[in-house]
Amino acid sequence: MLPWKRVLRPLSALCLTVTVALVPAVTTAQAADTAAASDRGWNDYSCNPSAAHPRPVVLVHGTFGNSVDNWLGLAPYLKDRGYCVFSLDYGQLPGVRFFHGLGPVDKSAEQLKSFVDKVLTATGAAETDLVGHSQGGMMPRYYVKFLGGAAKVKALVGIAPSSHGTDLGGLTNLLPYFPGAEDLLTTATPALADQIVGSALLARLNEGGDTVPGVSYTVLATRHDEVVTPYRSQFLSGSDVRNILLQDLCPVDLAEHVSIGLFDRIAFHEVANALDPAHATPTTCASAVG
Template sequence: MLPSNDPDGRSWKRVPVLLAALLAALTIAVTPAAATTIDTPTRVTAAASPASAPASAASAAAVSRGWNNYSCKPSAAHPRPVVLVHGTFGNAVDNWLGLAPYLVDRGYCVFSLDYGQLPGVPLFYGLGPIDASAAQLATYVDKVLAATGAPKADLVGHSQGGMMPRHYLKFLGGAAKVNALVGIAPDNHGTTLLGLTRLLPYFPGAEALLSEATPGLADQVAGSAFLNRLNEGGDTVPGVRYTVIATRYDQVVTPYRSQFLTGPGVRNVLLQDLCPLDLSDHVAIGLLDRIAFHEVANALDPGRATPTTCASVIG
């Protein structure tokens, strides 16, 4: 029955749009809409810069903070460059204001890229088709390897950025160029967004709207064609080490155990098993959780790994 003050049903026709908007609003939690720890002019310029421009303002901003320095040469202690892959609605700078300096201070050559840009949408990336984003990652890894002279890289990604590289590894030849993939709260098997995505079939047109407007979001819904193909035949590929770092308080990639991988060379880590006091959610685990950062460092250099505990927050 239509509301008495809406005889033509216009309010009901808007439901798919509102649902899609709500999905986007929830998913935006992957990275903050406004990071106040970096000045506004840098943010605007960084957002406008293409991922393929090494001399861009975004790269310059990152270099000033110690990463995206293309003159960096990996050391004997850390022989592989680390490529950071941001999450949905993230970018090459804002997503990594915590972890990138943490790794640079420990002697790593660290790089980050923008990917998944949509025309006319500045600053917020990771919204384009994920297979196309994986191709952008492939190009970027080649650029980093050429600049550093290293034969392989290590990848660290947050949210979509921890899952998308698996397409690169499986379908685009990335396994020959990558030693390890570390996923921080990755949506490896998609997300239900606390069950919200299960409502999409009940609103005609909502799924089509989501796919058309933000294909990168649609690809991340549990059961999507993209994810079915990605996970068909197994979660992993030979020759790559995989680490998944998750938090039980994740409110974006749900259920949180869907983040975990199965296969050879996999280590699945739940933060609360390392520190029961860690209350990080989906955002905090990638942006500022030094317990998670310590576990990232362990995954990058397992030969020098030290136990991760609550005390790692001051390490």
């Protein structure tokens, strides 16, 4: 591959991620809030968890995402299977509408803490399960590790999570060659800076181990991820961890970073398995239509 293509390919991937996120956000601009999610069947605070699914599920969107558009596929999928499902907006920046997950990760984790407490109070449940996409699969680990979340979270499922950061196919290695670029990134979009390989946030998060006792972790990754790269950096190490590559379940699954969270039903099936392992069923290519 030509050198300039090595630079442009990950940059194009990032632009693609933002563009794909932009389209549904614009089409649902009037509804990108908690009320809209409730209208679609989730964020129903009168929902009573069943004996079969006693823990409410909190969905945590990714960078540039929001509580509605990120979950138009997975939230109904889980609701149809009897779960109480909730989603939140976090990481908002002043003057930026609809595109969230941009603020400092540690502050976003505090927002998640408050939201989980709200959900547990409303539902009467003692614990919740968390499912997050991209940053939404990494940030909850900060809540679990540092903000008391381990006592309130049973399962954490990360869909293409930025567990150990990303180099965007090597693009971040170019930042030192552009004076002021790193400072601008930190100031304008702190969450992006926090997700770069080697960031202070990630060093603290992963120091002493990726996991904490009492929480079960599942990571769903795709070989075709063009944003959190290399894709194996998404995987976690620990005693209660399942790292899953979608192509090991269905070799022809072409999901990349965005689609794995938005509408890949093979990933959705594995999410359901992670939330209810006692009744898990094998995931195959046929799960795409299940």
